[in-house]
Amino acid sequence: xxxxxxxxxxxxxLPPLRRDPxxxxxxxxxxxxxxxxxxxxxxxxxxxxxxxxxxxxxxYCIVDYxxxxxxxxxxAIRRNTHEMALGLxxxxxxxxxxxxxxxxxxxxxxxxxxxxxxxxxxxxVERTPSFKDKKRSQPDDINHALLTYPIxxxxxxxxxxxxxxxxxxxxxxHLELARxxxxxxxxxxxxxxxxxxxxxxxxxxxxxxxxxxxxxxSQGNTIDIFGDExxxxxxxxxxxxxTQRIKRTDPGRPEVCNVCQLHRFFSPTDxxxxxxxxxxxxxxxxxxxxxxxxxxxxxxxxxxxxxxELEARPGYVEDVLQAGAARLAPVAAETMRIxxxxxxxxxxx
Ligand code: TRP
Numbered sequence: 001x002x003x004x005x006x007x008x009x010x011x012x013x014l015p016p017l018r019r020d021p022x023x024x025x026x027x028x029x030x031x032x033x034x035x036x037x038x039x040x041x042x043x044x045x046x047x048x049x050x051x052x053x054x055x056x057x058x059x060y061c062i063v064d065y066x067x068x069x070x071x072x073x074x075x076a077i078r079r080n081t082h083e084m085a086l087g088l089x090x091x092x093x094x095x096x097x098x099x100x101x102x103x104x105x106x107x108x109x110x111x112x113x114x115x116x117x118x119x120x121x122x123x124x125v126e127r128t129p130s131f132k133d134k135k136r137s138q139p140d141d142i143n144h145a146l147l148t149y150p151i152x153x154x155x156x157x158x159x160x161x162x163x164x165x166x167x168x169x170x171x172x173x174h175l176e177l178a179r180x181x182x183x184x185x186x187x188x189x190x191x192x193x194x195x196x197x198x199x200x201x202x203x204x205x206x207x208x209x210x211x212x213x214x215x216x217x218s219q220g221n222t223i224d225i226f227g228d229e230x231x232x233x234x235x236x237x238x239x240x241x242x243t244q245r246i247k248r249t250d251p252g253r254p255e256v257c258n259v260c261q262l263h264r265f266f267s268p269t270d271x272x273x274x275x276x277x278x279x280x281x282x283x284x285x286x287x288x289x290x291x292x293x294x295x296x297x298x299x300x301x302x303x304x305x306x307x308x309e310l311e312a313r314p315g316y317v318e319d320v321l322q323a324g325a326a327r328l329a330p331v332a333a334e335t336m337r338i339x340x341x342x343x344x345x346x347x348x349x
Pocket of ligand 1: 028029030031032063066152153154156157165166167171174
């Protein structure tokens with residue numbers, strides 16, 4: 001873990017989330033309600049969510065406000081929010097140790113976003129890579145919220161004055177912008193917020209089954225964690241391997257083969273043997289993929305079982321989300337009080 005990068009003078013007094021003897025460093029992350037979590041979500045970020053719930057004040061959020069920038073299907077947002085929360089809980093997010101909540105249950109995020117918007121130059125958001133990508137991928141819906149997206153993301157983190165933000169590498173630019181926005185706010189109003197730092201896993205970029213683009217729902221190149229076994233096997237068997245290995249007898253190159261790279265994680269004790277089989281053409285791509293699908297199903301067996309258990313408990317997910325938002329209410333209220341006071345909004349304190 002890296003050392004602190006800023007001070008949090010005025011917000012040090014935020015109510016602690018739990019009564020630990022010493023205050024813990026705060027962690028925040030958000031995930032879009034894109035439906036079922038996939039292997040890229042897990043390797044890139046969720047395993048850090050779970051690891052960081054110990055020893056930190058960890059807060060995790062399903063960002064449904066952010067989802068509005070790309071979908072206006074209300075039913076889908078609600079269903080996918082539930083599904084993502086259920087998946088996280090099944091993967092080991094423990095509501096006793098961390099807070100899980102739905103962004104739209106804490107509208108202070110939007111209030112703080114407005115204050116942040118007022119110190120963010122338009123040029124900063126216009127040049128954000130994700131905005132440029134969206135202009136290309138949804139040319140008929142370049143809505144204003146897309147431009148404001150990273151400002152809301154900065155506010156998400158700052159409402160709780162979080163220092164560490166576990167995310168995939170694709171979020172690096174958003175985190176850099178969040179730091180700049182917080183710095184701009186602090187410059188104007190005093191040292192109110194700590195500058196948040198991204199925390200990456202050792203596999204911060206996970207390529208999809210096409211072997212090229214990062215694994216993401218919108219690319220249609222995911223390996224699902226909670227899908228049917230047959231579907232997961234099909235996704236793995238359809239993976240692109242080393243494109244230069246054409247004949248079965250050609251030697252493979254594990255360094256470039258996405259299947260071999262995933263074995264590094266899912267076969268931690270014998271991936272080198274697996275790689276060696278590829279290099280010497282002792283094994284074929286099909287063997288290596290079949291083994292990967294077995295290893296993945298083993299790895300996620302417990303989570304898949306837990307998801308089935310939790311799914312059978314009516315109202316459980318909703319209760320967790322609402323309890324999470326309620327626990328955060330005093331923290332969010334205190335942040336807004338400090339910020340309104342500094343910005344001259346509302347009656348003088
Ligand atoms: N933009 C993030 C993503 O697509 C989601 C997100 C929203 C987020 N707010 C956040 C991540 C705050 C970290 C912190 O993955």
